[in-house]
Amino acid sequence: MNHKAPQPDTAGWLAALIGRPPRDPARFSQALTHGSANPVNYERLEFLGDRVLGLLVSEWVFDRFAGEPEGKLSRRFNALVSGETCAEVARDAGVPAHLILGKQARDDGAANSDNVLGDVMEALIGALYLEAGLDEARTLVRRLWADRVDTQTAAPRHPKSALQEWAAANKRKPPEYEIKDRSGPQHALRFVVAVTIKGAGEASATGGSKQEAETAAAAALLEKLTG
Numbered sequence: 001m002n003h004k005a006p007q008p009d010t011a012g013w014l015a016a017l018i019g020r021p022p023r024d025p026a027r028f029s030q031a032l033t034h035g036s037a038n039p040v041n042y043e044r045l046e047f048l049g050d051r052v053l054g055l056l057v058s059e060w061v062f063d064r065f066a067g068e069p070e071g072k073l074s075r076r077f078n079a080l081v082s083g084e085t086c087a088e089v090a091r092d093a094g095v096p097a098h099l100i101l102g103k104q105a106r107d108d109g110a111a112n113s114d115n116v117l118g119d120v121m122e123a124l125i126g127a128l129y130l131e132a133g134l135d136e137a138r139t140l141v142r143r144l145w146a147d148r149v150d151t152q153t154a155a156p157r158h159p160k161s162a163l164q165e166w167a168a169a170n171k172r173k174p175p176e177y178e179i180k181d182r183s184g185p186q187h188a189l190r191f192v193v194a195v196t197i198k199g200a201g202e203a204s205a206t207g208g209s210k211q212e213a214e215t216a217a218a219a220a221l222l223e224k225l226t227g
Contacts (some may be wrong), residue, residue: 010098017093018128018140027130029100031123034110036102036188036208041128042123048083049126056141057081057135060149080145086118089144090207095120102188106208115212159219163195166225172197175221180204193217201225 014028015021022028027045035041054077055153061068061076062087068076079085090096096111110116129137142149163175174197182194193213196202207213 008101009141015097017124018136022127022131023129024127027127031127032095033100034102034105034116036105036110037100039138039187042120044088045123046119046128047126047131049122049124052129052134052137053081053086053122053125053141056138057145060142060145064149066150069100076149078149083115084117084158085148085152087114089148090121093121093144095124104184104188104190105208108190108208109216110208113207113212114215115207115209145193148216159215159222161222163197163218163222166222167197167200170200172200175218179213181211195221197221197225 004053010032011021011025014025019041021191030038030040031042031045031049033041035043057077057080061073061080062071063074065076070227099111099116101110105116121191125137125141128140142165160175176196178194178196179191180194182189184190189208190206191208191210191213192202192203192206192218193210195214195217199223201221203224205213205216205220207216
């Protein structure tokens with residue numbers, strides 16, 4: 001593997017996060033590595049961590065809310081494992097400062113991207129599962145999600161949905177999104193998207209995917225309109 005070894009502050013942060021120094025620092029380094037920095041990145045670990053998180057949250061809500069029907073459990077589950085929630089957990093845990101990003105991705109704001117942060121949080125869970133199994137992964141998830149398991153019954157409102165709701169509430173036409181630019185190699189694409197609500201305002205933003213750029217643009221316009 002060509003990953004850089006974690007810097008001392010990252011090594012200390014990882015030890016605090018999982019409760020001990022990692023036995024395989026390179027795997028955790030991979031979990032923090034974006035595709036713009038290395039072709040061997042967090043994606044495979046995210047694939048695994050997504051499934052591990054799903055199992056651990058499923059058993060948690062099943063045990064904790066023993067009297068609830070399947071429909072309510074599903075709503076709790078979906079809220080707790082949503083990309084937005086995973087990104088919030090990642091921010092609270094201090095992930096952004098330790099991401100390994102290429103220059104363009106960093107300049108484009110990947111360190112604060114919900115998509116990137118949510119994926120990296122799942123990748124870290126995947127890395128811990130591979131190193132220590134379900135018990136340690138369960139301990140981590142229950143600690144990081146502890147203040148959400150009882151209260152989070154709906155996913156955080158997505159900026160695009162919130163902007164659509166603002167337009168409807170203010171009797172405006174729905175937001176219109178337009179790709180202004182697409183550049184970069186396949187592994188590190190960069191999109192510039194503009195969003196407009198006719199007669200109300202417009203904003204643009206960049207992202208590593210069309211969806212990410214649209215989300216960032218929606219958040220920027222929503223801030224202009226409501227902030």
